[in-house]
Amino acid sequence: MSKTDDLPETSGPSGGWGSLKGITRIFGETWPSADAVRTLKRQNKPGGYMCASCAFPKPANYHPFEFCENGAKSTLWDMTRARCTPEFWEDHTVAGLRDWSDHELEKTGRLTAPMRYDPARDRYVEVSWDDAFAEIGATLKDLPREQVVFYSSGHAGLEASYLWALMARAYGNNNLPQSSNMCHETTSVGLKKVIGSSVGTVLWEDLEETDCYFFFGQNPGTNAPRFLHPLKEAKDRGAKIVTFNPVREQGLISFVDPQNMHDMLTGSETKISDQYHQLKAGSDIAALTGLCKAVIEADEKAEAQGRAPIIDWAFLREHCNDYEGFLRFCRSTEWQALCDECGLSETELRQAAEVYIKAERVIGVYGMGLTQHAHGATNIGMLVNFLALRGNIGRKGAGCCPVRGHSNVQGQRTVGIAEKTALIPMDRLRDLFGFEPPQKDGMHIVDAAQAMLEGKVSATLSMGGNLLRALPDTDRIEAAWPQQKLTVMVSTKLNRSHLYPGEVAYILPCLSRSEVDEQETGNQYVSVEDSFSMIHGSLGKHPPAAKTLKSELEITCRIAQAACAPNDKLCWLDWIKDYSVVRDLIEATYPDDFRDFNARMNEPGGFWRGNAAHERVWKTESGKLEFTTPDRLNALGFEDAPGRFRMITMRSNDQFNTTIYGYSDRFRGIEGTRDVLLMNKIDIADLGLKHGDEITVRGDMGDGVDRIKTGLSLCQFDMPRGTVGGYYPECNVLIPVGLHDQLSKTPGSKGVPVRIEKA
Structure with a gap:
């Protein structure tokens, strides 16, 4: 398919030659140095370089090539030979670059020098590092403390992240929104409420022992391709995989292992999902209720026939609270209501439940298809209910497995990047550093966006990321962003957030994780945490893109030195010299999680910081696993209505978050464009439209704001009736800031009300 002229055709299984072709294309587009191959060989291995992409765990027994496409x-992409030097701005204005695509902006290459925005010329101009830090510090000192935001993406290591959070608190606030606020904060809050842990409960050895996976709203083929190897191994030993997802994702359909020469030469595919259920967007509560209802009915039948119970009653009685109320809810909810909501038949739900009943050890895997809804926390609670019915939490080969989509997004929360004061050991910070940490909760990313729209944010400092592009309500945020007194972006490449500078604006170029970070005591290790709560050391060995680049840790410390009140215990400049000293501070602040940090960080497979729920210790209010009884059958923040569709935003296999590597979404058969809306053929016909029509999509939240996305082509696709799909971040313009999870405030990007009309 090219620009939606023809119906899309997928290019076969995930992995295989398609993955190698995709890598080769990027190699040819970036022309990295020969050292790129050596870096890839070290990637995700002990003592090597930890991938800056997803947070999937790094096994102790690694493959020869432990990286995915x-x-x-x-x-x-980071190791490109292209450079965006100060001379670039001689031919380009900021306003002129707003017409460039995300891909074109990043293809200008690695940033090489600190830049300050010159409003008179509408260009960025080179400045010295000393001048940049001095002016940033001076400007921050004059601003109201509560109006300054310290944002962080998942790129920075634990050391820089710890100091970034410390800087914010030494400056005077807890305004520490982070990229998890936009994706897995529902996990952090929702799981914490029901099992007492803010992270998943499984470890690598659980993947090796399980005999069944249930997937909900997670796409490993695009978002965590290394997961496909343990899935293949599970299938080889006879495990079952059942998937619930509105879109048929190729990574959960079939896979050819690129590291198996026989499979590559013969095209031998591993069928991944034994059952694949395409439910309506946002209807996982109904589907999970149906699964649990089938289990309950099977248990009642077994009891009547004198057979062994299906439900693990011993687990429920010893470890669970309020399960009786949930059982009553399932029994009283009619099958027809469940099927009407999720779009699946009773037979399909019972067939899926039968797989669950027959399995001994089940892992429940989920992604943002569960978290990014107005009632995402209820989704999480329902998955925990489902697993708990048969005791599939806190034992070998079973558990709850959220898959984080950014390298160190989980670890940054672990070391203090959090807006809630209750999550931070403020007493230890007080004792260690001799200042009184602020006790008022800070801004979540949704709070910061709303405050931005109201003119109540004076400055945003961004450690990595492309925040303006990642936020909901893009058009409104773009209009409000330049009203700030100060914007500071710590970046490796040019992106759209740089094109809406505040009154004073800086771009500060930093090292990538693969590059040598040479300080006074030598090349410095950094560390990251993966989705399984394992801590890994990472050492860059590639020469920096420019001698003028500084590390994220040094940039943090230099800003803090300039902006924060003098304090002999805040040794910002000394900490730059030796990152192991910072790891000692992390251990002193979080002794239970980081015991012997420096000694253990390069252990094969990482060292585990522990998880009480894995041991069936529930740090909840009741001291038990809390069952969730829902008050609704979908997770949406709106009601269905004639002409209203549920839109989900999606990534292609040719992007990472807001970074667009190209225009090839081969798994969906879409080539050469991202300006499409995927839609069921019957829905297309009902609207009097046809495949390839140019359409306008309008937000339908009913809050008085006109949200509109033009220039999209309608693409006939295998979608459930009433559900449509568009690409992230292009469709963020349609997502209201106020549409978010009720508990965690995670934006509802997987359940957006829209209407469609011909352009």
Whole structure:
């Protein structure tokens, strides 16, 4: 398919030659140095370089090549030979670059020098590092403390992240929104409420022992391709995989292992999902209720026939609270209501439940298809209910497995990047550093966006990321962003957030994780945490893109030195010299999680910081696993209505978050464009439209704001009736800031009300 002229055709299984072709294309586009191959060989291995892409765990027994297609793309993209030097701005204005695509902006290459925005010329101009830090510090000192935001993406290591959070608190606030606020904060809050842990409960050895996976709203083929190897191994030993997802994702359909020469030469595919259920967007509560109802009915039948119970009653009685109320809810909810909501038949739900009943050890895997809804926390609670019915939490080969989509997004929360004061050991910070940390909760990313729209944010400092592009309500945020007194972006490449500068604006170029970070005591290790709560050391060995680049840790410390009140215990400049000293501070602040940090960080497979729920210790209010009884059958923040569709935003296999590597979404058969809306053929016909029509999509939240996305082509696709799909971040313009999870405030990007009309 090219620009939606023809109906899309997928290019076969995930992995295989398609992955190698995708990597080769990026190699040819970036022309990295020969050292790129050596970097890839070290990627995700003990003592090596930890991928800056997803947060999937790094096994102790690693493959010869322990990276996936997207991990390789991320590394090669960073190691490009292209350079965006100060001379670039002689031919380009900021306003002129707003017409460039995200892909074109990043293809200008690695940033090489600190830049300050010159409003008179509408260009960025080179400045010295000393002048940049001095002016940033001076400007921050004059601003109201509560109006300054310290944002962080998942790129920075634990050391820089710890100091970034410390800087914010020494400056005077807890305004520490982070990229998890936009994706897995529902996990952090929702799981914490029901099992007492803010992260998943499984470890690598659980993947090796499970005999069944249930997937909900997670796409490993695009978002965590290294997961496909343990899935293949599970299938080889006879495990079952059942998937619930509105879109048929190729990574959960079939896979050819690129590291198996026989499979590559013969095209031998591994069928991944034994059952694949395409439910309506946002209807996972109904589907999970149906699964649990089938289990309950099977248990009642077994009891009547004198057979062994299906439900693990011993687990429920010893470890669970309020399960009786949930059982009553399931029994009283009619099958027809469940099927009407999720779009699946009773037979399909019972067939899926039968797989669950027959399995001994089940892992529940989920992604943002569960978290990014107005009632995402209820989704999480329902998955925990489902697993708990048969005791599939806190034992070998079973558990709850959220898959984080950014390298160190989980770890940054672990070391203090959090807006809630209750999550931070403020007493230890007080004792260690001799200042009184602020006790008022800070801004979540949704709070910061709303405050931005109201003119109540004076400055945003961004450690990595492309925040303006990642936020909901893009058009409104773009209009409000330049009203700030100060914007500071710590970046490796040019992106759209740089094109809406505040009154004073800086771009500060930093090292990538694969590059040598030479300080006074030598090349410095950094560390990251993966989705399984394992901590890994990472050492860059590639020469920096420019001698003028500084590390994220040094940039943090130099800003803090300039902006924060003098304090003999805040040794910002000394900490730059030796990152192991910072790891000692992390250990002193979080002794239970980081015991013997420096000694253990390069252990094969990482060292585990622990998880009480894995041991069936529930740090909840009741001291038990809390069952969730829902008050609704979908997770949406709106009601269905004639002409209203549920839109989900999606990534292609040719992107990582807001980074667009190209225009090839081969798994969906879409080539050469991202300006499409995927839609069921019957829905298309009902609207009097046809495949390839140019359409306008309008937000339908009913809050008085006119949200509109033009220039999209309608693409006939295998979608459930009433559900449509568009690409992230292009469709963020349609997502209201106020549409978010009720508990965590995570934006509802997987359940957006829209209407469609011909252009």
